Amino acid sequence: MNWFALSCVTALTQAVKDTFLKRSLASLDATTAMIGYCLSASVILWLAVAAGPPVTLVAPFWTCLAVGGVLGGVTYWLYGLALKAGDLSLTLPMLAFTPLFLLVTSPLTLGEFPEPGGLCGIALVVAGAYVLNLRERKSGVLGPIKALWTRRGPRLMLAVAAIWSIGANLDKLGLRASSPLFWGAAVYTATFLALLGPRLVKKARAGRRLPGLPPWPVAVAGLLEAIGIVCQMHALPLTQVSYVIAVKRLSIVFGVLLGALVLREPDLAHRLPGALLMVAGVFFIAVFG
Template identity: 40%
Template sequence: MTWLIFAFLNALFESLKDVFSKKGLRYCDEYLVSWALWFFADLVLLPSLFFMPIPELNARFWWALAIGGTLNSICAVLYIKAIKLSDLSITLPIVTFTPIFLFITSPLIVGEFPSAIDFVGVMAIVTGAYFLNLKQRSLGYLAPFRALMAEKGPRLMLVVAFLWSIAANFDKVGLENSSPLFWVISLFSFISVALFPLVVYKSRNFTGKLRRGWRSLALMGLAFAIAVSCQMQAVSMTLVVQAIAIKRTSVLMGVLWGALFFKEKGITERFLGASIMILGVVVMSLF
């Protein structure tokens, strides 16, 4: 059961990455934080290239890197902007909508089709999203959904979940035409380079902001690099779906960190809602 330890460490460091991201936003804008996440994580992972064989790369790899890297670059900015605008406890659970969007994107891109049990998971995810704003129920049956979408953070995270559902398919193409660690390093490097001009253009005095917030940003990148490394260890020891199902518990941890570090309110219903959403992901992953 060593894989289970790595899978939980993956979830833990994934959630800590979000905490350090939120803290970094106290000193830096979302563009600098978005770039720093991938840049510092890439610095940690790049030395691995000296200890691994470089795979033969074909056109499918480069196309996957170009498309997947571009989509992930857009998601990088939107993700950080979402957690800047709204509480962690209400924005992070929205990423569990990605499997729902995969129902549409996977058949079109890689020819994979969902099973009947997947629809049970979808219903659990939607039910969990309803519970995230259950306190609005007195205003009408659809009030929790309206309240959720009234917040800019969850709306942006929903866009991220959709774009990730597309990017995940290109991740698979990239992995199949290289190797897991090489793909991750290539993707991180692409995003770091792609976002840098945006940081220079949009982030005023970004060098000064970087000096003030570099500790949180470096810890954010380190946590992200450790999370990815643990995920790859877990995936190498068990089924991918099992490792990813455990990884999604980072959402629950993020809700708890929101209450502990940022004094966010309404944690009870948000934790319940996030738990139901995670259950939906587990059903879709393991059955």
């Protein structure tokens, strides 16, 4: 399978797993769902690691893992809250802001500076966010932009995008200190523990039963996430990283379509063009930025 097909599979698995998570959040709280999701993903990833060659860890690994686990716990807690609070077609496109935030965090952490093409990408992402909330123009010209802050789901997902812009740089350091699949398995395990720890303490103090195995939709979501990561890691050596990530962001478009077709979310006429503009912006930032 070539890199483009592998990247498309990654994008599709991302969108489908978010649909499963959104459905499961109708009956679960966000933290419980994300604990089960991270557990399922980490188990599958460790099986993939076990089937591969041995990995040698270097000094920064454990520091990166500790920080990555804490950031992952916060991020996936917010991610679950965002999915629970808003439509897929409004929350998922906010992840397109991650490469925009990277234009700020990467120069500070890795010394990587954007090219002029990145500025075109920023303009497209902002334009897409505007179109996404075009119905809010009744509140004024700035209504669609204000909607990003007044709607809880998109606002929380914007926070996720901002934290991921830091986590992406940390992932790069973690990959250098181990291997792509090993880092993925380890950081999902650390994220699972970061989410589980406070929940166990809270339940123990309240004298309540500890959580059991995750419901099947959450487990399927974790399985899909692991499949997507494995496909992505196999695509990366075949082409430029920026191309893989740009195609992966098609998950935003798939998510908007699944939100309308499966979850019956409204206003596809505005949300799909907005999502397409945001994906185009991601492509410009990834390839030319």
